[in-house]
Amino acid sequence: MAELVRQPIVIEPLVAAAARPDCGAVATFLGTTRDHHEGRRVVRLAYEAYEPMALDALVAIEREATQRFQIASCRIVHRLGEVALSEASVAVVVAAAHRGPAFDACRWAMDELKRTVPIWKKESYAEGGEGWVEGTRLG
Numbered sequence: 001m002a003e004l005v006r007q008p009i010v011i012e013p014l015v016a017a018a019a020r021p022d023c024g025a026v027a028t029f030l031g032t033t034r035d036h037h038e039g040r041r042v043v044r045l046a047y048e049a050y051e052p053m054a055l056d057a058l059v060a061i062e063r064e065a066t067q068r069f070q071i072a073s074c075r076i077v078h079r080l081g082e083v084a085l086s087e088a089s090v091a092v093v094v095a096a097a098h099r100g101p102a103f104d105a106c107r108w109a110m111d112e113l114k115r116t117v118p119i120w121k122k123e124s125y126a127e128g129g130e131g132w133v134e135g136t137r138l139g
Helices: 011-018 051-068 099-116
Strands: 003-005 025-032 040-049 073-079 088-096 119-125 130-132
Touching (some): 003 051, 011 088, 051 073, 088 099
Parallel strands (some): 003 073
Antiparallel strands (some): 040 119, 119 130
């Protein structure tokens, strides 16, 4: 089940929960906070969301991934609030019988999240100032 969290994402329990005897693959993706964006040095980053809508959208992505690809499960966890540099801001964990569908579903879920989920990223810059990162247009 999808989650929005305000504390660091711990990947080990997510991977352990995905492990199944009928699955030979667990694909994971961790999106981490980087220290630069479009030539500017980033010193702080925070995420905001319209939480009820964002959570519903994440659950829908998990559900669609399991229907669209030959996978057993898909789990998405996204941070809200301030996220320290190098920490995970999002985790996608997919279990499948084979690696191909696991990789495909993991990438699709992350791309769909970026495209459709109402979560916004605000960066603070070393030279001063801050800005909202422009995302992918919805629809």
